[in-house]
Amino acid sequence: MHIDMSTSRPGAPTTATAKRPHDDAPDTAALFRRLAELEDGPEREAVRDQLVEAWLPMAHRIAGRFRDRGESIEDLRQVAALGLVKAIDRFDPERGAFESYAVPTITGEVKRHFRDRMWALRVPRRVQELRNKVRLARRELTQSPGSPEPTIADIAAHTGLTEEEVNTGMEALDSFSTLSLDAELSGDGDGYSLADTLGVAESSYDTVVDRESAKEGLRRLPERERAILYMRFFEDMTQSRIADRLGISQMHVSRLISRSCARVRDEVLAERAGRRGGGRPACA
Secondary structure (H helix, E strand, O other): OOOOHHHOOOOOOOOOOOOOOOOOOOOOHHHHHHHHHOOOOHHHHHHHHHHHHHHHHHHHHHHHOOOOOOOOHHHHHHHHHHHHHHHHHHOOHHHOOHHHHHHHHHHHHHHHHHHHHHOOOOOOHHHHHHHHHHHHHHHHHOOOOOOOOOOHHHHHHHHOOOHHHHHHHHHHHOOOOOOOOOOEOOOOOOOOEHHHHOOOOOOHHHHHHHHHHHHHHHHOOOHHHHHHHHHHHOOOOOHHHHHHHHOOOHHHHHHHHHHHHHHHHHHHHHHHHHHOOOOOOOOO
């Protein structure tokens, strides 16, 4: 029975039931007990739908806390509704009130949405938390009309963070969205895009990487084979000249070069495969 407290006489006793924390917290204990008793099927789905409809206003209220953060309220409500469904499916009516379980579940779902879907650049959770503290501090420090933009020191004093942490949070504010590579950077007629300022891939880098990778393999070769490779590839000597200098046949020089190159190549490929967790590759 509802009693209109505005018409009650001062000091008069009342039998009003305890006020719930929010107007959007309906009494659905009986529905949850019924849901727990039902097996999967149309009847259970119907009860579940009733619970979703009853608690949806609360999910929308939670979603409203995250407005003005770069995401539309409609999308936030969709995410909160998903969290509500998860909370209903996982709730055990024997373990307390549904609202106490649902609020952190729905809030966590919305926060995960921002963490996993809204950040244009992936940043650690600690940096995201610093960003949120800095953003809230800036809002609180500029609430009064005419308030100046707070300095790094002001924000640090307001939040209890170090100035280095505030700087990290400020940098993270720019990581929430990115600038298109096609965005024009100059306002005059000779404007250029961000992409025009970027370098191009340098093909020589691959050669440097290959040479560095081969160094260890070359060091492990026998001295004569290292000397032959040096004469062939660094002194640009022909196989015939190498054979004359060493007093061996050209065919033998050719075999030694082929064998040495194959050995170094296989060692490099095996090392790369090992770093990727693979096995030793077959000889190419």
